Amino acid sequence: IAGITQAPTSQILAAGRRMTLRCTQDMRHNAMYWYRQDLGLGLRLIHYSNTAGTTGKGEVPDGYSVSRANTDDFPLTLASAVPSQTSVYFCASSQGSTGGNEQFFGPGTRLTVL
């Protein structure tokens, strides 16, 4: 089934630990995104990639890093987790970043940092 998968579904993590959230899409979309969603706030863009081999910073990039080695995968790494990174993380992809290209979202990863 075409779409976006994320792993893990949920995770409880000790502060200071390193964590990688995985995201894979099979729609051959050029652009991919990582968002976090916190109660009472809109989705906030962490990092994005307009095409394989390129990445860019979003609104809240501090404490996070990404890579885009190929079209399908876009992992998000927390180098040293802090409690303020407790959130629901959504990966999304789109064919392009202009026009009416809608973003398709993965099911999300619920991360708790203690």
Add this chain to the structure above:
Amino acid sequence: GQNIDQPTEMTATEGAIVQINCTYQTSGFNGLFWYQQHAGEAPTFLSYNVLDGLEEKGRFSSFLSRSKGYSYLLLKELQMKDSASYLCAVRDSNYQLIWGAGTKLIIKP
């Protein structure tokens, strides 16, 4: 700064019509999106507006006025399954989406 405003919560009756408003102030405008998000799930695309006017898609319609920085989503013949949050997002001059906090719509029988 960039800002998207939507009501936090609305309540409507099954079978009725509801209008969810969105006002925006962004650095540039390259289109406005509406998404639906059921509790505990991912957002899913509903509509896209880039020119002024009304876009109709079944029971859902979306309106845009660029001069007023205003959009609304109109839901007709409400069903219980329409209980969800509705997210307004604007694509800015950097072609990134700026998201509102969402409107939680509660449908009562």
